Structures are given as structure tokens and as C-alpha cells.
Amino acid sequence: MGKLKVSNVWINCHGLFSAEASMSPYKTSGNAFFGGNEGFYEYVRVKILKHESILQVCNAEAMEKAISEAKKGQAMWVKLGEFARKKTLQAIAQILETKKNNWGLSEPWLNEWITLIHDYTADHSGKNFAESDGFNVVSLREPRGVIAVETPDQMDGHNKKLIIAALAEGNSVIVLNDVKETTDFYLYVSGLLPKGILLVTPHCQESRKVAALHKELNVYVGEKNNNVFRSLPLKISCKFQVANHENWSEVRNKVTLVKNVWFSKEPNGLSRDDGKRPDGMTLVPWIKGQPLVWDVTVVDTLADSYVLKSSEVSGFAAEMACKRKHSKYSSIISSNYVFKGLAFETLGPWCKEAIDFINVIGNRLIAESGDSKSKKFLFERISLAIQRGNAASIRGTFPDSAILSEIFVL
Structure with missing residues (x-):
């Protein structure tokens, strides 16, 4: 054929x-x-098409330049700290109050900007409380980085809340502006902020494609223009339909990331009966108001005390080690702590408690990063750490030898 x-x-x-x-x-x-x-x-990508017009090329290059400037500006903006950023926004609101007639825009539209700036900066100072899957987790929030926001041709559809929250939380913002009348307004506000914090680009197909294909960006669209992005390879977190009627908590979650739970290694004042301390403890409640305490151990699958049963039941040595951990830390468990004994074997098997716990951590990593492979990578990193430990143990049994040391300088 x-x-x-x-x-x-x-x-x-x-x-x-x-x-x-x-x-x-x-x-x-x-x-x-x-x-x-x-x-x-x-x-x-727009810039690799073969038959673009000069205008298409200029629009695409302008968006690429804006993204580059926004990344540099955001790195400096976040270092100012939350208090300084919000004081800057409050100062901008005061300036806007005195210059309402400069742009020929409706007074209610400008008043809403001023009111929302004062609302967010006054009522959301220092609140770093988040709730995830029924667990109360207190942690620091981080900005997402660079956020691109569409401002549609209807002025009432401009997401003022999203832009204000994004700036206050340490992000830089690129406005894809579709209203000629508001361009001067956004450019004026941009001039009141440090360079690269608020940038304005044309709302056109080229800008949208460049923004969508930068996977590190967070792109937000309004109800009307969401279909423009539907065929582009946006990550899931970018497909939100955002609107000004959302409450501040919902908006804030879109422009920030929550760090992992804080913990203390080998915490003082927390020890078992023989004086030894666990490997770590969370500084905040993990579940039901109880902090989480954990201790890790790796046991030899082929040890004389395990090999008979390990040859019949996979993970036997790890399960026995986990039970011993619970017995040794019984006084801590009875003192209103959640305890996890994380036991692993040199030949690979994990105890069930370790598998369940790492699954929970992995699910949280996926929720925070948006990367569905995060949990898989976490399991692989732990397995590699065990293998490195095995290699170090074997290497430690070798006698000192100048000849053997030569392999490290090859």
C-alpha cells in the first residue's frame, strides 16, 4: 500500500x-x-509563526518583554514586606482620591478602586490562617509570582479585587487591557509603583497566547472572555473564572501559595522515658487540636532477628519497628500528641503507617503545587535516601585504604 x-x-x-x-x-x-x-x-508560540504581520510580532514581543520585567520587579517587590506594600497601596488610594477627574472615567468606578484598596489593606493585615482538608494549618503565605489579568471591554468586568490582592500579597501584575479609556489610568497607577510591578499590554490574541504558553504565569480571565483560552494549554489553576463578587478569602487564595506546616527538629521538652527525643514535631495542631510528632527508623531486612519472618511476609521488619516506636513513645502519645512511627527497611518495604502518612503529605504537595507528580517524586526521594544510606553503610565497612580513596579523584 x-x-x-x-x-x-x-x-x-x-x-x-x-x-x-x-x-x-x-x-x-x-x-x-x-x-x-x-x-x-x-x-x-506567536513569535515562531512564519507569516505574522508587523503588529502581531510587536504585540508578542511586548508581552514577552512585560513578562521579563514583571519577574524582575516581583523579586524586589516581595522583599519589601507586607506592611510596606500595603502602605504603598494606601498612599496610591489617597492620590487617586485627589485626581478623579484626570482620566475622564466614571466616579463610581474610581471610587470602587479606592474603597477596595482601603478594604483589603485594612482588614487583611498579617492573617496567615489557612484550612485544608479539615486540618487547621497555620503557615506563611507566599505570592504566586507574575499574574496576568484580562480586563474585558466592559469596564464593570475589570477584576479590581484580584489586582489589588495580587499586588498586596507581593505579586507583580500584567494587565491585558481591552478598554482604551482605562489605559491611561493603569499606566498612571503603574508609575506610582516600583518598576515592573504593574504593567499594561494590549488585549489581543498575540498577548493572550504568549501569556498562556508561559507555564510559570498565572493567567486569570473574566466570565466573558474565558472561551478565548479554552483551546490553549493552560494549567488547571489558570482557568478560574474570577469576578468581583467573590469574597476576599477566595481572591486571596488565587494569588498566594501556602507553605508547608512548620516543624521543630528534635524538640526540647518532649522526650520519652529514656530521655531520647523524637525526630520532629509540628509547631501547630495537625488534627483535632493535637500537634504531630514523628520518629524515623530504618531496619535491616536481613538481620538475624527478622530474616525468618521477612522471607515470608513483606514489610514484617518495618511493621515490628513501627510497633516498637509506638511503645517507646507511649508517654508522648498519652500527652495529647499525634504520633507517627515511620519505619523503613533496607531492602525497600515501608510500614503501613509511613505509607499512609506520606500519601497525606503528597496529596498536600499536589494541592499546593498543582503538579500531579509531586507525590510520586516524594516517594522516589525517600527511596533514594534509603539507598544512599545503604551505600554509605556498606562503604563504612571497608578498611581505610589509599588505593580505594583514588576512586574519588578519577
Whole structure:
């Protein structure tokens, strides 16, 4: 059977795919198109298309430049601290109060900006409380980084809350502005902030594609324009439909990340009957108002005391070690602490308690990072740490030898 050579393949009768292009949207050669709610969508970076107009190239380059400047500006902005950032925003609100007639915009629209700035900076100072999956977790919040926000052609659809919260929490913001009348306003506010903190770019297809294809960005769209992004490879966290009617807590969660639970290694004042201390303890309640305490041990699968049962039951040595941990820390458990004995074997098996606990931690990593592989990577890192420990133990049994030491200088 002969091969049929084609230049383009039609997909679903409303999109075409160039035969030269890879299915990957990040391929640097060829063009790919897929159908969507508004016709053809180019599934590649704008700057590599072969037949762009000068305006398209300029818009794409302007967005790339804005992203670069925003990253640099955000690194400095976050170092100012929450108090300094909010004082800066309050000062901007006071300036806007005196210059309402400068841009020819409606007074209610400008008043809402001023009111929302005062509302957020006054009522959300220093609150670092978060709740996740029924557990109360107190931790520091971090900004997401660079946030791109669409401002649609209807001025009432501009998400003022999102922009204010993003700036206050240490993010830099790129406004994809679709209203000519508001351009001067956003540029004026940008001039009142440090360089690279608030940038304004045209609301056009090229800017949207560049923003969407920068995976490190968080891109937020309004109710009306959400379909523009539907065919672009946005990560899940970027597909929020945000609106000004959301409460501040919901908006804040969109522009910040919550750090892991704080803990103290080998905490003072917490020891078992023989005076030895556990490996770590959380500084805040883990569940039901109780702090979490844990201790780790790695046992030899082939030890004389285990090998008979280990040859019959996988993980026997780890389960026995976990039970001993609970027995040794019985006084701590009875003192209103949640205890986890994390036992591993040199040949690989884990105790059930360790598996369940690391699964919980892994699920939280996925929730915070948005990376579905985070839990898998965590399990792999622990397994590698055990293997490195095995290698160090074996190396420690070798006699000192100048000849053996030569392998480290090869």
C-alpha cells in the first residue's frame, strides 16, 4: 500500500493540523491549529509563526518583554514586606482620591478602586490562617509570582479585587487591557509603583497566547472572555473564572501559595522515658487540636532477628519497628500528641503507617503545587535516601585504604 502525502489534516471538520508540526504545542517548527468556540486557534508560540504581520510580532514581543520585567520587579517587590506594600497601596488610594477627574472615567468606578484598596489593606493585615482538608494549618503565605489579568471591554468586568490582592500579597501584575479609556489610568497607577510591578499590554490574541504558553504565569480571565483560552494549554489553576463578587478569602487564595506546616527538629521538652527525643514535631495542631510528632527508623531486612519472618511476609521488619516506636513513645502519645512511627527497611518495604502518612503529605504537595507528580517524586526521594544510606553503610565497612580513596579523584 502506498503512502498518501498531505500538507494539512483536518480535525473535527473545524480545525487543521500541519503535517510538519509535532502534536506538542511547544514544537519550534511547523504550525498547528485546532477548532474552538471562536474558530481556529494557533497552538504554537506567536513569535515562531512564519507569516505574522508587523503588529502581531510587536504585540508578542511586548508581552514577552512585560513578562521579563514583571519577574524582575516581583523579586524586589516581595522583599519589601507586607506592611510596606500595603502602605504603598494606601498612599496610591489617597492620590487617586485627589485626581478623579484626570482620566475622564466614571466616579463610581474610581471610587470602587479606592474603597477596595482601603478594604483589603485594612482588614487583611498579617492573617496567615489557612484550612485544608479539615486540618487547621497555620503557615506563611507566599505570592504566586507574575499574574496576568484580562480586563474585558466592559469596564464593570475589570477584576479590581484580584489586582489589588495580587499586588498586596507581593505579586507583580500584567494587565491585558481591552478598554482604551482605562489605559491611561493603569499606566498612571503603574508609575506610582516600583518598576515592573504593574504593567499594561494590549488585549489581543498575540498577548493572550504568549501569556498562556508561559507555564510559570498565572493567567486569570473574566466570565466573558474565558472561551478565548479554552483551546490553549493552560494549567488547571489558570482557568478560574474570577469576578468581583467573590469574597476576599477566595481572591486571596488565587494569588498566594501556602507553605508547608512548620516543624521543630528534635524538640526540647518532649522526650520519652529514656530521655531520647523524637525526630520532629509540628509547631501547630495537625488534627483535632493535637500537634504531630514523628520518629524515623530504618531496619535491616536481613538481620538475624527478622530474616525468618521477612522471607515470608513483606514489610514484617518495618511493621515490628513501627510497633516498637509506638511503645517507646507511649508517654508522648498519652500527652495529647499525634504520633507517627515511620519505619523503613533496607531492602525497600515501608510500614503501613509511613505509607499512609506520606500519601497525606503528597496529596498536600499536589494541592499546593498543582503538579500531579509531586507525590510520586516524594516517594522516589525517600527511596533514594534509603539507598544512599545503604551505600554509605556498606562503604563504612571497608578498611581505610589509599588505593580505594583514588576512586574519588578519577
